[in-house]
Amino acid sequence: MPHTTVRPAARNGALIAITILLGAGWFAPAASAHGFSSVVYASVAPGEQSGRVRAELQLEYDLLVVSAADTQHTDQLFRDGTAAFEDQDATAQASALTTHLPTVQAYVDERFRISADGAPCPAQVVGPITMSIREGVPYAGLVLDADCARPSDAHEITSTLFADSEGFVTGTTTILTYDLDLHSGSAALTAQQPSFSTAQSVGQRFWEFFQLGAEHLLGGLDHILFLLALIVGSRRLREVIYAASAFTLAHSVTFILAATHTASLPPEFVEPTIAASIAVVGAWHLFRVRKDPLAAPELASRTTWGLDRAGRLRLAVVFIFGLVHGMGFASALGIDEPWSWTLLWSLLVFNLGIEVVQIGIIAITFPLLALLRRRAPRWGGWVSILIASGVVLAGAIWFVQRILG
Incomplete structure (x- = not known):
């Protein structure tokens, strides 16, 4: 050679x-395609009674289990919830969350808040917890009934669900759709912009989506x-x-x-x-x-x-x-x-x-x-x-x- x-x-x-x-x-x-992140889906609308707001949440099931169990120091929810997750049994998953509803409620109360004119609106989970699949991932559906005491022209929604500080995911985004206070549309809530008010201008709402696209x-x-x-x-x-x-x-x-x-x-x-x-x-x-x-x-x-x-x-x-x-x-x-x-x-x-x-x-x-x-x-x-x-x-x-x- x-x-x-x-x-x-x-x-x-x-x-x-x-x-x-x-x-x-x-x-x-x-490396991950988009990092270990999560998307929360939320929609808010007037409740059946004056002064009340109905909120529907869609949360990743496994994240809800580990986050609620960790922040509320409840090991039993973790054991029951992960067992149902591993079995891929939607009925068992909904049952695990229902059994430990006070723990789930406490976690959601801390991380998802509705207020009217600066006053907090206490919310309760109502109706059955449902399960669905989004992008191949099991999601738990919760319906909240928030009591705002009196009608208001402006409501504020704050979401810090699955925060980075919990250590399970980073960069959680809450996609919010709303039909409230004679306003309707969508908004993106992130760790940098965790709150949205129905009194915000169109420009402010679109700027949030522009930033979300750039960050994505x-x-x-x-x-x-x-x-x-x-x-x-x-x-x-x-x-x-x-x-x-x-x-x-x-x-x-x-x-x-x-x-x-x-x-x-x-x-x-x-x-x-x-x-x-x-x-x-x-x-x-x-x-x-x-x-x-x-x-x-x-x-x-x-x-x-x-x-x-x-x-x-x-x-x-x-x-x-x-x-x-x-x-x-x-x-x-x-x-x-x-x-x-x-x-x-x-x-x-x-x-x-x-x-x-x-x-x-x-x-x-x-x-x-x-x-x-x-x-x-x-x-x-x-x-x-x-x-x-x-x-x-x-x-x-x-x-x-x-x-x-």
């Missing part, structure tokens, strides 16, 4: 690549890696603009359809497919540079829209995967109020927050990478390979994890 001389730059680059890939292999299994993309490592794969795989600015536009158009369409319950796909399909899309788009770049990985990328012969056949095919693949990513974005919002104009505007503002962050990432990352490719083509090639390789590895590991459940 002929002797091959390894250049120092290539050797150093290979060592860096190995180090990054090992790091990605170490951290990727522990920043907290969704899988979506960020997908975007990075698009950036490193784009040779010219027009390519990344086309790819980002196709991704935006696709996920916007399915985001709205899924969030308004017009179309849906099971999470068992959506989450693994999102992971696969990350690996595929990252591998696409590695395939393109396989002949000479250190050569400066050049634009191939251009035809339609300045893209060759491979570029157009990549665009179609990005669009298809973008449709599935839209389902992933919509999983953050599951409001049971299809085709409400107020809801649709809230969803569009949520999506706008996603897009602003996406544009920001492109505006920062692509020029830096383009500058490196121009000034130091070989190092620019290595950096692109390192990023694409890390993306492929993370996507592949997530795909296996999500398939295995």
Whole structure:
């Protein structure tokens, strides 16, 4: 076999690549698509009697069990509730919560509050506790009857359910729908903005959804890696603009359809497919540079829209995967109020927050990478390979994890 001389730059680059890939292999299994977060669904409306408010809550069953048991120091609820959870028996789950209703009531009282003109409205759980499945997760349904003593023109709802301080999840969001005080619409309650008043302006409510969308993309490592794969795989600015536009158009369409319950796909399909899309788009770049990985990328012969056949095919693949990513974005919002104009505007503002962050990432990352490719083509090639390789590895590991459940 002929002797091959390894250049120092290539050797150093290979060592860096190995180090990054090992790091990605170490951290990727522990990484989550959107973090260990939870979504609470709440709706409030006038009660049957004057001065009363009816609130309906949908809470993740297992979180409700462990949080209530932990904060109220009740071991029996934990034992009974987890046994019913492991058996996947909805009847037993509802029975466990009903048996320990005082404990559940005490926890909800601390974390979900309704007030009128600054005065608290004591609330009681009424009616049977129901069970349902949301995004493949069991949810417990509780109905609260809040006594506000007298009618009011403005009510305030505060939710700190499943707070970060409990140590079980981070970043819990309460999606609130309301039809109260002659106002109707939706709002997002987070740890940073835990309260909502029916007296708030439309601008304040939409700003909350804008922030929620921006935070959702920043907290969704899988979506960020997908975007990075698009950036490193784009040779010219027009390519990344086309790819980002196709991704935006696709996920916007399915985001709205899924969030308004017009179309849906099971999470068992959506989450693994999102992971696969990350690996595929990252591998696409590695395939393109396989002949000479250190050569400066050049634009191939251009035809339609300045893209060759491979570029157009990549665009179609990005669009298809973008449709599935839209389902992933919509999983953050599951409001049971299809085709409400107020809801649709809230969803569009949520999506706008996603897009602003996406544009920001492109505006920062692509020029830096383009500058490196121009000034130091070989190092620019290595950096692109390192990023694409890390993306492929993370996507592949997530795909296996999500398939295995």
